[in-house]
Amino acid sequence: MSGRKGLGVKTDDFIDQLEANALAEVASRHPELSAEDQREAAHKIAVGALRYFLLKFTRNSIISFDFKEALAFDGETGPYLQYSVVRANSIFRKLTDAGIDVSTSVFTK
Secondary structure: OOOOEEEEEHHHHHHHHHHOOOOOOOHHOOOOOOHHHHHHHHHHHHHHHHHHHOOOOOOOOOOOOHHHHHHHOOOOHHHHHHHHHHHHHHHHHHHHHHOOOOOOOOHHH
């Protein structure tokens, strides 16, 4: 994409491609989810991936967008941060289910 050369990518098309790639990953990892839940998760992952990827660059930087890098579930990526939050919430839920009060935990302050 180049503004000076008149080459562009529509944001909707870009997000659609990210969602399609994320949906394939979600479907392979969580086949038990309904199709609607898979699509919703894929949309959230795609948007998070794009936002985080773009935050790594300054406004005047030349960006070479790599779909695999942006959607990776490990490393310095949006999906990895989202995964980490889901895991942390799962740990807190399990602690609460075990009768441990996490509201006074050092992790919640």
